[in-house]
């Protein structure tokens with residue numbers, strides 16, 4: 001049975017991390033003498049505000065625990081050079097900091113991939129490490145509702161693959177990556193939790209919590225419950241569960257530590273904007289297909305971001321087309337048209353086409369801004 005533990009942290013984060021992992025068997029269960037360990041935080045955002053990256057002190061505590069356990073080498077790796085900002089060589093002499101944008105990589109066709117069909121660059125250390133420790137920060141996300149361990153795996157490839165993942169189909173691609181590289185241990189650093197309309201906006205709230213576990217799907221299911229989200233709402237979790245990658249139902253997870261209901265900071269939870277119904281009278285939306293929520297969520301978040309910046313923004317002359325549409329000309333159109341997502345490709349010459357499946361939420365906001373400026 002998969003083990004997950006929820007704990008509260010105190011000022012001694014090193015002890016807090018060790019105590020949390022003790023609840024699921026102790027660090028010695030995961031790291032053996034002579035192992036090469038790779039720790040993968042979520043650390044690609046270059047923002048000082050709390051909650052936008054995995055807590056660096058938790059990551060360093062974990063690295064220290066691994067080294068003390070006898071690991072031969074400990075690596076901390078992430079795409080984009082921001083990893084060097086958050087983990088400075090002079091502060092940490094017992095681990096190696098690596099940026100996955102830099103070589104060496106192996107060009108790999110992922111063996112069981114459903115949507116990432118082309119060969120992709122995989123950092124050698126991701127394949128060669130004995131132990132892979134996935135260290136996400138806890139957050140909402142406008143496209144996937146939550147982002148935790150499974151989505152953190154997007155960062156095992158160089159930055160330029162982000163578009164490939166979005167074009168391939170974001171949530172299916174997340175599952176492909178998790179099938180390719182299993183997380184041996186997951187440590188969610190919810191010291192601050194990112195809530196609201198992330199990644200278009202969002203903000204961190206203090207939460208002083210760790211979620212640790214031996215299965216990434218189980219940890220993410222518990223993370224979802226902590227964020228008051230039903231795991232069955234999250235496509236990449238249900239897909240992974242169906243493929244046998246891990247459990248999402250409570251009876252199949254051995255849960256220890258503090259009860260979810262005792263985490264008082266959950267009262268401050270604010271979900272991302274996932275639906276644009278409230279904006280329908282402010283912008284013309286054509287979305288006849290009811291089957292897919294990806295582009296709808298991205299656009300909802302983008303529109304909300306526009307009104308967060310300017311509550312009086314005038315979007316009345318903009319039409320947004322989403323999902324497969326038959327005979328676009330039969331719909332009411334305005335002068336400025338955004339074709340949003342790969343499904344609208346057949347009409348790409350009719351306006352501003354935005355590629356992706358779905359495109360990123362920030363791309364929705366940028367597209368609206370761009371077309372607003374067009375004369």
Ligand code: SF4
Pocket residue numbers: 292293294295296322323324340341342343344356357358359
């Ligand atoms: S609407 Fe089409 S392009 Fe958008 S996420 Fe769904 S399948 Fe992908």
